[in-house]
Amino acid sequence: MKLIKAAAALLIGLATGVLTAPAALASGGGDHPYFRVDTGNLAGLQRGARDFMSYCAGCHSLKYLRYNRMAADLGLSEEQLKANLMFTSDKPGDTIATAMPNESADWFGAQPPDLSLTARARGPEWVSDYLQSFYLDPSRPLGVNNTVLPGASMPHVLWELQGFQAKVEHAAAADGHGAKKFExxxxxxxxxxxxxxxxxxxxxxxVYAAEPARNKRISTGWNVLIFLFILFPIVYLLKKEYWKDIH
Ligand code: HEC
Known part of the structure; x- marks a missing residue:
């Protein structure tokens, strides 16, 4: 009986783990009303891929992700991939390189890092915050600074879309209690x-690029749990049947 209780506890533990982990990730503890990790939303991922290729791939590579793998995961045909998401000189089996030559370090003061694993290393909320935290700072060579990565040598490449913001300096803003950090x-x-x-x-x-198998992992996890839930009562009844003459 002890064993059965332990097995049941383990199953329940596993299930709640699976259920609560994404919720914890999604809330992230900060103020992210529009940000939720959701790699199941293929339309959103396609927009993200298009925007990455337009605004980021000029400087940043994704050296662990191949174009054709990305197309397959995002539900795109090879024609759509070639027409919309690739530099013309690349082949579908290539990893996503950058057009930036190595000496770019001299232009910005820092080499634009490969972003394959950034969403895992830094966390998705960090990346989301970083892209929203460029502000005007005349003391910096490019005229902008970033509160998430102070002294960042990346230009505010999305300024055309976001515009330019200034940091609000008064005390209430510093502790982050509801006051706006930027204007x-x-x-x-x-x-x-x-x-x-x-x-x-x-x-x-x-987030997808950092773990292309993420969707598969989650759906496999659910299938395993459902299988175990169905198996459990059957195994329990079988155990009762086997032991009934002994007890
Ligand atoms: C003009 C070149 C350039 C473009 C275009 C560019 N970046 Fe950057 N990025 C940089 C440089 C240089 C750094 C290094 C900053 C530093 O460490 O000071 C950087 C750093 C970063 C980092 C921080 C990585 C880390 O872990 O420290 C992230 C995240 C990032 N970029 C995301 C993006 C995204 C998303 C885009 C597209 C919207 C983009 N970048 C476009 C040059 C660029």
Whole structure:
């Protein structure tokens, strides 16, 4: 009987683990009303991939992800891939390289890092916050700084979309209790809300890139749990049947 109780506890533990882990990831503890890790949303991932290729691949590579793997995972045909998401000189079996030559370190003061694993190493909320935290700072060589990565040598490449924001300096802002950290001083093409959604798509794409098998892992996990739940009563009845003459 002890064994059965232990097995049941283990199953329940596993199930609640699976159920609560994504919720914990999604809430992230910060203020992310538009950001939720959701790699099951293929339309969002496709937008993120398109935006990554347009705005980021000029400097950043995804050296662990191949174009054709990405196309298959995102539900795109090879024609769609070639027409929309690839540099013309690349082949579908290539990993996603950058157009940036190595000496770029001299241009920015830091080499743009490969972003394959950034969403795992830094966390998705960090990436989402980073892309929303560029602010005007005349003391920096490129005129912008970032509160998430102070002294970042990346230009604010999304300024056309977001516009430019200034950091709000008063004390209430510093402790982050509801006060706004930034104030938009030059409008971009997107509204504040649209920009958050844009960043969410891009971040979700980087979460996907960091673990292309993520969707498969989650669906396999569920199938295993469902299988165990169905198996458990059968095994329990079988055990009772076998032991009934002994007890
Ligand atoms: C003009 C070149 C350039 C472009 C375009 C660019 N970046 Fe960067 N990025 C950099 C450089 C340089 C750094 C290194 C910053 C540092 O460490 O000071 C960086 C750093 C980063 C980091 C921090 C990585 C880490 O772990 O420290 C992230 C995340 C990032 N970029 C995301 C993006 C995304 C998303 C885009 C597209 C919207 C983008 N970048 C476009 C040059 C660029």
């Amino acid at each position: 938009l001083v030059q409008k971009g093409k997107l509204s504040e809300e649209e920009y958050k959604k844009f960043v969410a798509d891009l971040t979700n794409f980087l």
